[in-house]
Amino acid sequence: DVKVTQSSRYLVKRTGEKVFLECVQDMDHENMFWYRQDPGLGLRLIYFSYDVKMKEKGDIPEGYSVSREKKERFSLILESASTNQTSMYLCASSLIGAVNNQPQHFGDGTRLSIL
């Protein structure tokens, strides 16, 4: 089974801190994604990566950056955390090309609170 592991289930940080969320997948997937999930808004894509050192902006990249130095690991960085970034963050991975009918595999999420 594909396993996507997010480093923390719950995280509490302070406004202005630099926050790192880590995600690791064990199935050699090319694609990796970071979403945030908020009540009433559903899942919104922050960033994605289709290869090592490659990244593309999603729908809401402002205030975030990402890093993919190794194929299995995709990090989401909050450069200077703000209270409006309090949310559930979900990482996912997939084989190349959803157009090729490949599903996304999700981690269990990190519930981040910014105080």
Add this chain to the structure above:
Amino acid sequence: SQQGEEDPQALSIQEGENATMNCSYKTSINNLQWYRQNSGRGLVHLILIRSNEREKHSGRLRVTLDTSKKSSSLLITASRAADTASYFCATVPVPLGGADGLTFGKGTHLIIQP
């Protein structure tokens, strides 16, 4: 940007009954996928239906797709308490958007009463 919209937003039924959730979308699609999310957990892929398919089954799940109406339905038969979860549809539009084009709806929250 959101393309899929699930209906209803919430659904409560008795155990053993069938549950039907609907998804509407706006643009042409390559395929449509359904995911389940248990409370506080990540999403789990349930089933994928291609644009040239009309119906697909997987265990107690039945998915239909009507591309002329730009809609899909997910039927869960003989529901169980463990089916309590949120269900999301996700579409791959044509032409492709970013991130392989997968766009999620806001979900239907299904509660199965024992």
